[in-house]
Amino acid sequence: MQFSSTVIMIILMAANVDGKIYERCELAKKLEKAGLNNYKGYSIGDWLCMAHYESGFDTSFVDHNPDGSSEYGIFQLNSAWWCDNGITPTKNLCHMDCNDLLNRHILDDIICVKQVVSSKNGMNAWDSWSRHCFDHDLSEWLKGCDMKVKPNLEKIIHNANS
Ligand SMILES: [Ca+2]
Numbered sequence: 001m002q003f004s005s006t007v008i009m010i011i012l013m014a015a016n017v018d019g020k021i022y023e024r025c026e027l028a029k030k031l032e033k034a035g036l037n038n039y040k041g042y043s044i045g046d047w048l049c050m051a052h053y054e055s056g057f058d059t060s061f062v063d064h065n066p067d068g069s070s071e072y073g074i075f076q077l078n079s080a081w082w083c084d085n086g087i088t089p090t091k092n093l094c095h096m097d098c099n100d101l102l103n104r105h106i107l108d109d110i111i112c113v114k115q116v117v118s119s120k121n122g123m124n125a126w127d128s129w130s131r132h133c134f135d136h137d138l139s140e141w142l143k144g145c146d147m148k149v150k151p152n153l154e155k156i157i158h159n160a161n162s
Pocket of ligand 1: 072100101102105106107108109135
């Protein structure tokens, strides 16, 4: 009986995460509204591409690293740097509980990634961005989203000159 009540408790806790798999355009609008378009020079396409390769837009996604740290949520933020999971020794630079990165409300996640991308490495903080998104044509990510995002002028000028 002890065992089964523990199992039930774990199931209930998992259900309590209240995560969400975002639809691409819905996420695009949310990111733009929160001020991420052209934030530190990165477009909404950069953020969509990164989040797709990191989590598949699933806010409840958790990944465990060989070094013992874990990565949380739609942007896969690391428990040794950005949040506190009560296990990993952490700098907790975003001053938040890692579990708050797993629910459907992503405004706190966005405030944290603004801090991540403000460091000198920018979006290279995410390997998947460096590998799959950097220097790629990211216009496809906003296709069909009916958004009037300001284009990244620097990139357009760069492309026109190359
Ligand atoms: Ca959250």
